[in-house]
Each structure stands twice: as C-alpha cells, then as structure tokens.
Amino acid sequence: AQTVTQSQPEMSVQEAETVTLSCTYDTSESDYYLFWYKQPPSRQMILVIRQEAYKQQNATENRFSVNFQKAAKSFSLKISDSQLGDAAMYFCAYMKTSYDKVIFGPGTSLSVIP
C-alpha cells in the first residue's frame, strides 16, 4: 500500500529566510502525481504545487519549489523568502493514476517568526 511520510511535525523559519519541508513516499508505481497542500488557520486547503512523476523537471510556483528525487521517493518543498502568510500546516500528498485516491501525509506545521 502506498504511504506518505512527513518526518517533521513542526518547523519554524525566520521571515525572509528559506525553509525546506521533507516528504517521502512509498510506491511500486512508475507513474503518479505528487502534491503539496497548504492549510492555514482558516482551515481552507489550498494547492501549493503539483508534480507529475514522469516529468524530471522540478515544479516551481513563485517562491515555492520542489526537489523531486524519484529514485529516492523524496518530494521536498522549499519556500524562499518566507512570509508571515506562509504560516500553515503543509501536507504532502500522493496520487497513483486515474480513478484512485489521494493519500495525504500527516502534515508539517510551519511557523514564521517575524
């Protein structure tokens, strides 16, 4: 069965600094999708970034980028120039292929220190 692990329950970063959140997953599939979702205190789930496993290029979205290491089954999220609004719970997620469920990791709570 597929699993998603986030080994850092809590992280903190100084405003304007860079932080990396870790995620590893277990799968025997070669084709799948990976996501990072953000859940601020408002509890709204917001997609941060999406990666297709068959693409070697790491996805980026403004200050957010990933380091996708397929062989190592690792999918870390880097947040550059951290802002106070980045404080949230971050969930790594995996999805196999069509008509399958998304599996979420346990989350990492990120605090941003002014």
Add this chain to the structure above:
Amino acid sequence: DTAVSQTPKYLVTQMGNDKSIKCEQNLGHDTMYWYKQDSKKFLKIMFSYNNKELIINETVPNRFSPKSPDKAHLNLHINSLELGDSAVYFCASSQGQGGETQYFGPGTRLLVL
C-alpha cells in the same frame, strides 16, 4: 464566487442523531470527494464520485451515506452519530481523476456531544 461550498460550516449535535452536510461545486468538475480530518489533522478520503457514480468507497462505517443528485452536488448523510465522528469534513472536486488538482471546500466542523 465560491468554487466549492459546504453547509453548514459548524454542526454541534447529540450522539445518536442523524445529520447531513451538503456540498456544491460551480466549477463544472466531474469528480467530487469527501474527506475526514481528525483532531490530529490527519486527512483521509472517505468517498469519491465521478458523474454521480461511486468510484471510491474507503472503509467507512455504513452509517455514512453519500448521495450525489447531480454532478455538481455531493451530500453526506450520517446516521446514529457517535463521539468518534467529531472531525472536520471536507468536500472537494476535480476535473476527472487523472491527477488533476482537487479544489477543497471550507470544511464542516462536526462536534458530537
């Protein structure tokens, strides 16, 4: 314009009651989902519907029954509520299920007393 909406946002009820949570999406998506987020923030899928047909049914007590009257709506009915049902329930939708982004509703916080 709210893309995925849920009602109610908060629900406090007694054990043994029956309650429903409604979800509507105006994105024209084919697929809708229900997730449960427990007190430790762990998020797990419960059900998935594609064009009103049940696609995913995780190991959920049969007290939980989803209903999709059309592809824009997916409601969740819960019978005989138990203390352990207290959680935040999220509805989500996506265009298909080929790895497309899921758009989440604001969540419904259910508290069973």
